[in-house]
Amino acid sequence: MPASEPLPDRSSVLLPGAEVERPDAPAKEPARAEPERQERFKRTKFEALARQAVRAPVPMFLAAALTGFVVRNEVPFLSIAIWIGAIMTVVITRWLYSRWAVAHPEGNIDERLRAMVALSVAGGVAAGVGALLFLPHIDMADKAIVTMLLVSWASGAVSTNAAHRPAYFAYVVPMLTPLATLWAMSGTVEGLSVAFLIVMIVVLQTGFVRDNERVFRQSFDIRYENERLIRELQVQRQAVIHERDRAEEANRAKSRFLAAASHDLRQPLHAISLYSASLSVRNADERTAELAGRINTGIGSLSSLLDGLLDISKLDAEAVLPEPSVFAIDTLMSRLASDFRPIAVAKGLALECQYPEGVLVHTDALLLERILRNLLDNAVKYTSLGGVTLSGSVDGQHVVISVMDTGDGIPEAEHERIFEEFYQISNPERDRSRGLGLGLAIVQRLSRLLGIDLRLRSRVGEGSVFTLSLPRARQELPKLEP
Structure with missing residues (x-):
């Protein structure tokens, strides 16, 4: 096999035929409008509130039961039971509403946030009534314990309602206002001091809630931006894949064309070489013999070129199959x-x-x-x-x-x-x-x-x-x- 001999033809040359159907290039994703971003943020806030509401029934019942246990000897059992029942009614209502809303996410998000704020008001009022029911009838030691329990209870709202500041205020203000008011109305230095401390605790917690809400917003913005970048990268990746496929198909079409052209040109080239050889062996003058020799040289170079192009084209068109x-x-x-x-x-x-x-x-x-x-x-x-x-x-x-x-x-x-x-x-x-x-x-x-x-x-x-x-x-x- 000489060095210029073409590759063995083990499959037919693919002629360029009908235009290859290509998928349309992926359209660019439209820019996300700011209203859509705000809508997503509101839904994320609601989901955070709903998750906390679903977890609340057991801790809330334990806190209410512990408070009732502290005042059991000085407050009628019926008052304690009604108070705990009112609290749990609000808690269970919020729990049911949160589960329903999560299962049906297509509703109006502003209305749902308002509903959560309203339920927070109801929960804060129900818990705050305990101060009115219990403090006038218990001694100073039990007052201190109940005050500590209610303030700690209210502090839990810093984490449960941190995603939505209105829900925090709707819960804490009606819960602690009666407690602070009763201590202030005692007229004693101790009572005024406790009332002042309750107010200061609410102020400090408000700062914590503001910081938590800011962190929550920053976390949402980072996550939202990451999702947007991922979507853009996916669109760009699809565009790159599409362009790569088009380039590969164009290269395959070029290879098929070159293979077909090289294959078709070899027969007339072979005929020319025969005519040239016939001319060179005839009794021709020196000038004619020289021209025939040059023609043969050119034909040899062109034949080598076509053979090389045919080999390259067949390989690029995947028309050569190995036989190990x-x-x-x-x-x-x-x-x-x-x-x-x-x-x-x-x-x-x-x-x-x-x-x-x-x-x-x-x-x-x-x-x-x-x-x-x-x-x-x-x-x-x-x-x-x-x-x-x-x-x-x-x-x-x-x-x-x-x-x-x-x-x-x-x-x-x-x-x-x-x-x-x-x-x-x-x-x-x-x-x-x-x-x-x-x-x-x-x-x-x-x-x-x-x-x-x-x-x-x-x-x-x-x-x-x-x-x-x-x-x-x-x-x-x-x-x-x-």
Whole structure:
């Protein structure tokens, strides 16, 4: 197989046909309006209030029961029972309403927040009535305990209603106002001091609620902004994916077109080469023979170009399907060395071949041979002094094949670019005798297709080494029947 022989055609060339249907590009998400943001914030506040309301029944009952236990010897049981019943009625009502509202989120959020504030007022009034019922009938020690319980009770609203300040005031003011008023009306220094302390506690707690509400708002803003950014990133990602798919489809369409064009042009080109050959063998004058020779040279270059384009196009269009098999690597390497040694000797180069005997590999034999031929062709073509070495070795479960030359070497900055189509380092004049710049592009594509690890090691003035690592086969070659 000569170095310029095209890849085996194992599937039909895909002709460019009807236009490929592409999905519409994802539309940009409209900007979130501020009213929508405020609506979300209100719903988040309501959800926070509802969560606390669902957790409230047991702690509220325990607080009310403990207060009733403290005053049980001085206040009629019926008064205590009615007070606890009123509190629990409000608590259970708020609990039921919160569960219903969470299960039906489509309602008007402003009305729901007002309902929660109203229930907070009812709860604060019910709890605050306890001061009116109990304080006039209990001694100073029990007054201190009840006052401590009610103030602690009210302090719990700092966390339960922190998301919505109106709900906090609606609960704490009607709850503690009767308590502070009764202490102030005692007319004693102690009573006035307690009333003042209750007011100061409410003022301090108001500051805590304001801070908590600000933190709650900041947390919401951060979460909302993160969600917005995530949505934008998702839209951008979909747009990038869509553009990538369009670019890949355009590249596949280009490859199909080039494959079809190269395939269709080869027949008339072959006919021209026959006519040119016929012209060159006739008894023609010197001028005609010279023109025929130039035509043959041009046809050869054009044929090589079309073959390279056809190979690249078939690989890009995924029209080349590997046919893996198990074979001995020494046979392939020996044949390649025999084919390229005369070419190397003609340039004054030495070509050495070192390979392990009897080692089997599992890959596509024809495509691997094409890779090695391209590498050897490049090595011989771009080496002026010294020689080329084709070597193989076993590395565990892999077989490593190297093509080493003593040429000028490749600058490190060019190590990736040399695998691009038509790229040549030292051929700005595009001298066709030095190749077309497609060999290494084909090598890279074939290596990827076969799953072969391709590596390059090269320095300017020290030559280059291309290394292939492919899986070693374990099974025996089938024995021929005698």
